[in-house]
């Protein structure tokens with residue numbers, strides 16, 4: 001899925017309808033930041049917004065996902081390709097999520113072993129300190145890698161407007177969280193809430 005191309009196509013068709021980003025945003029009940037994000041290729045519209053967006057721009061969902069107005073003869077082939085791409089995107093998200101869990105588990109095991117070694121082995125003080133420092137670094141690297149993988153795996157669902165979005169790394173790190181939810185600002189309605197993590201759209 002070529003997000004840059006799709007973004008350019010959204011901007012182009014919006015201008016052809018003589019709409020500003022603000023006007024299009026109001027028609028879809030989203031913020032103008034969301035429109036600008038799509039047009040810069042930094043995200044695709046949620047599936048629930050695709051139909052209203054396409055109706056407003058007088059294009060089909062297939063045109064939108066292809067990033068151009070499709071001639072009739074190419075239509076079926078591209079529709080199938082677009083569907084396959086969407087499914088692939090969801091599968092990649094699942095893989096990232098599993099990798100993130102594996103990464104977290106390995107980190108925990110490695111750190112526990114290191115702590116046991118540092119506590120019980122008769123070691124010179126300098127070696128013990130070095131080992132503890134190494135454990136802390138391993139933990140930080142492991143947690144960081146798991147977080148990067150997780151933030152890219154799937155979407156968070158806004159409890160207020162139901163939008164699905166990928167948070168920025170900064171928002172993700174700041175957000176208080178439970179096992180399945182994280183406190184994040186929604187890019188669509190602007191409210192902050194406990195957003196549920198979803199792996200597929």
Ligand SMILES: [Zn+2]
Pocket residue numbers: 158159160161162163186187188189190191
């Ligand atoms: Zn929202």
